[in-house]
Amino acid sequence: MKDTIKKYLEKKSIFKTKTFDCSEIAVCIPICNEYPNFMSVLKTLAISCAVANQQVQVVCCVNNKKNCNNEILENNFKMIYELNRILKKENQSEENNSLLKISVLDFTKENSFTEKQGVGWARKITMDYALANGAKVLACLDADTFVDENYVAQLKRFKDEKMEYATMDFYHKRIDDENQNSIQLNSAIQDYEDYIKNHSMNLRNCGTPFFYPALGCVIVCSDKMYAECGGMKNKLAGEDFYFIQEMIKNVINKNPDKISFPIEFLDTQVKPATRFSDRVIFGTGQALKKIVEGETVKYNTFCQEHYLQIKNFINVFNDLNKKNFPLNLQREAKKTCKELYYFLYEDGFFSDWDSIVANNKKSSKKLTVAFHCKFDGLKIIRALHYLQKTMQ
Structure with missing residues (x-):
């Protein structure tokens, strides 16, 4: 076992030892209150396995909080029963040659989640479990997210080409009926997709490597990458953002030439459901829930002047670095992107800049x-919020 993975399992993993031979490719899925909808998602995974002729381990963490209502608890019990029924049927088969292997992790009773544990903790459970049992490829998915027929084939390509981190396209499934709520939800999800994809494009145009959409269901990483980044973050929400950020930093530290495009792109698409939710403290589901309840929701978009401040600051650094005058960054930033400069100054960005330059003076x-x-x-996202408030 690689030293990096061994150290992670010893010091940070929820699961320390191997208990069975996991498939090389693991799809890791948090599940809460998803019966029977998840069974349809499982079918798309089974079809994708068959198309690729590739075995996949689907690691399911069925979870709820200690104080959840009976409806959620009963739904989770039904889910566990159904998944275990599939497992039992598979184990009783003489051939037992199913390409879709299921692991069920029950976090509904004594080990149910505390108020400080959420989807980030559930993702960590599934990914730690897959890692401890020998998975080489860890793909995140959500329990409401359908996959294309070539999804598993692209995960196999990830493995065969020894990629470290990849992402893919996403498209929320639209609701196919004409009632007012459905029309509102479809419109809201279109606004959301437009926002997140435009935001990503604007960040990319700024020159930052941190421009990829932060969605859990598009994350794929190698076992080593997962361990090197310290595993999934235990967050009530936004765990995908922090984990993606750590992986990008890991990639560019190992290969500075990848700063422009640090992440591989898989040629497939995942399709999350369009629905409202109160399972996380912010995000798409919360916004859609407010719309259905009659509230007006606008996604927090930034104007081009805000992005231009970010772009100008990055360009100032690049120019100074080429001319071998990086110590002048604070002075030049104040002249070129004054509004952003005040945020960076107040945030202490320049306080250790001289030492950063000194530690890296031999290599631009x-x-x-x-x-x-x-x-x-x-x-950057904190800076954009600051600029949104201060720039008129």
């Missing part, structure tokens, strides 16, 4: 990586 590529690791995705 390493200094570029250090700059982007400091001016990372979280810093």
